[in-house]
Amino acid sequence: MAFESLADRLQETFKKIRGKGKVSEADVKQMTREIRLALLEADVNFKVVKDFINRVKERAIGQEVLKSLTPGQQVIKVVQDELTELMGGEQSKLNLASKPPTVIMLVGLQGAGKTTSNGKLANYVRKQFNKNPLLVAADVYRPAAIKQLQTLGKQLNMPVFSLGEDADPVDIVAQSVEKAKEEHHDVVLIDTAGRLHVDEEMMEELQRIEAAVKPDETFLVVDAMTGQDAVNVAESFSERLNLTGVILTKLDGDTRGGAALSVKAVTGQPIKFAATGEKLDALEPFHPDRMASRILGMGDVLTLIEKAQQDMDEQKAKDMEKKMRTMSFTFDDFLEQIGQVRKMGPLDELLSMMPGANKLKGMKNIQIDDKQIGHVEAIIRSMTSEEKEEPDIINASRKRRIANGSGTSIQDVNRLLKQFKDMKKMMKQMMGGTKGKKKKNPFNLPFM
Numbered sequence: 001m002a003f004e005s006l007a008d009r010l011q012e013t014f015k016k017i018r019g020k021g022k023v024s025e026a027d028v029k030q031m032t033r034e035i036r037l038a039l040l041e042a043d044v045n046f047k048v049v050k051d052f053i054n055r056v057k058e059r060a061i062g063q064e065v066l067k068s069l070t071p072g073q074q075v076i077k078v079v080q081d082e083l084t085e086l087m088g089g090e091q092s093k094l095n096l097a098s099k100p101p102t103v104i105m106l107v108g109l110q111g112a113g114k115t116t117s118n119g120k121l122a123n124y125v126r127k128q129f130n131k132n133p134l135l136v137a138a139d140v141y142r143p144a145a146i147k148q149l150q151t152l153g154k155q156l157n158m159p160v161f162s163l164g165e166d167a168d169p170v171d172i173v174a175q176s177v178e179k180a181k182e183e184h185h186d187v188v189l190i191d192t193a194g195r196l197h198v199d200e201e202m203m204e205e206l207q208r209i210e211a212a213v214k215p216d217e218t219f220l221v222v223d224a225m226t227g228q229d230a231v232n233v234a235e236s237f238s239e240r241l242n243l244t245g246v247i248l249t250k251l252d253g254d255t256r257g258g259a260a261l262s263v264k265a266v267t268g269q270p271i272k273f274a275a276t277g278e279k280l281d282a283l284e285p286f287h288p289d290r291m292a293s294r295i296l297g298m299g300d301v302l303t304l305i306e307k308a309q310q311d312m313d314e315q316k317a318k319d320m321e322k323k324m325r326t327m328s329f330t331f332d333d334f335l336e337q338i339g340q341v342r343k344m345g346p347l348d349e350l351l352s353m354m355p356g357a358n359k360l361k362g363m364k365n366i367q368i369d370d371k372q373i374g375h376v377e378a379i380i381r382s383m384t385s386e387e388k389e390e391p392d393i394i395n396a397s398r399k400r401r402i403a404n405g406s407g408t409s410i411q412d413v414n415r416l417l418k419q420f421k422d423m424k425k426m427m428k429q430m431m432g433g434t435k436g437k438k439k440k441n442p443f444n445l446p447f448m
């Protein structure tokens with residue numbers, strides 16, 4: 001899972017400071033020392049780390065007192081804020097031209113995921129903004145590049161503009177924009193040539209394309225797995241082109257996080273999209289605040305809920321959120337959720353967005369093995385309504401009855417009860433509620 005060791009280390013550090021009723025300057029220094037090491041180990045650019053630590057230190061030591069947070073929590077909030085800021089603060093939206101077509105050019109090194117991202121982005125603008133994109137094959141050097149884009153075009157049922165391998169890329173893009181106007185394509189997505197390394201010839205060509213079509217967006221596609229290297233590449237590109245944003249790819253791999261955390265500071269350009277897989281729908285707008293929460297082990301509950309909303313009807317998603325918030329989630333809801341959640345995608349991917357999930361090694365405690373679902377359903381159906389509402393009343397004799405009724409064993413029943421308990425614990429953590437009395441949580445920090 002991406003960011004795993006960074007997340008582990010930061011959470012270890014926070015554990016020490018969270019409950020503190022008083023945080024001394026020495027505590028802050030100790031904490032920032034640990035954060036510094038964790039970031040360096042995650043391959044974050046050293047200069048970026050230095051600035052980051054200085055800001056955290058300054059704010060954490062000199063901060064005003066917020067009544068609703070303990071001093072330990074305040075310090076953690078400072079880190080969360082600064083981490084969000086480091087990745088760009090506000091989410092940066094796609095810039096669509098007021099006068100179509102919107103021209104989007106993708107640049108980057110070979111293998112970064114440029115061509116794939118082109119297809120994903122085309123898919124995204126069609127779905128989200130109801131656009132009618134034209135894909136443009138301007139990589140005439142890599143033999144299979146045009147073909148690859150044409151294959152993507154076929155999968156998406158979208159036209160691809162190409163003049164073959166012998167044409168000049170500048171002619172290709174200029175003609176493609178004319179064609180887009182004629183045929184009412186409101187978004188033009190240009191796939192440019194990549195090289196293994198930054199080289200002069202490539203940069204000049206990209207600059208010529210840029211001058212010819214004046215793109216509304218020029219996205220640098222960066223492979224998150226390449227860490228520091230990615231940042232150096234980003235620097236070279238941003239020196240020569242008017243980049244407007246970054247698409248960070250391969251966030252589904254076990255990247256240490258360096259590129260995600262440094263690229264904004266180094267290029268001045270925000271990460272606008274994150275790609276999390278090879279499939280054509282694996283592209284999401286990048287939200288710095290959610291990513292910061294995720295790195296800090298607070299989970300990405302909003303993305304989880306959005307994902308849920310895409311796949312189940314909105315009312316159900318709202319109900320689910322409310323139930324989690326008020327802790328009135330019962331076994332009946334659990335049963336319903338199992339069905340819904342299975343529609344949403346691979347369980348391990350969903351679980352990785354849950355707060356604290358990275359701490360549950362292998363996530364064994366809450367893993368819902370698809371094969372066991374039948375058992376789980378049978379067990380829940382063998383419970384009385386009272387038991388489903390208040391599982392704490394399930395004593396040894398009730399367990400025996402449930403096991404018999406569902407054709408499972410007492411161990412199976414115990415396991416499910418434990419899973420349910422763990423799940424509720426996690427919900428409590430992520431929603432910040434305590435059973436019975438509701439605490440005010442102005443910053444919506446799940447660890448409160």
Ligand SMILES: Nc1nc2c(ncn2[C@@H]2O[C@H](COP(=O)(O)OP(=O)(O)OP(=O)(O)O)[C@@H](O)[C@H]2O)c(=O)[nH]1
Nearest residue numbers: 110111112113114115116194249250275276277278
């Ligand atoms: N796991 C994962 N793989 C990705 C992602 N994005 C791209 N890939 C894979 O990375 C490889 C390279 O992607 P391409 O799109 O061909 O790379 P490119 O940057 O266009 O390369 P050139 O056209 O040679 O410049 C392909 O095998 C993609 O399937 C991602 O977000 N996650």
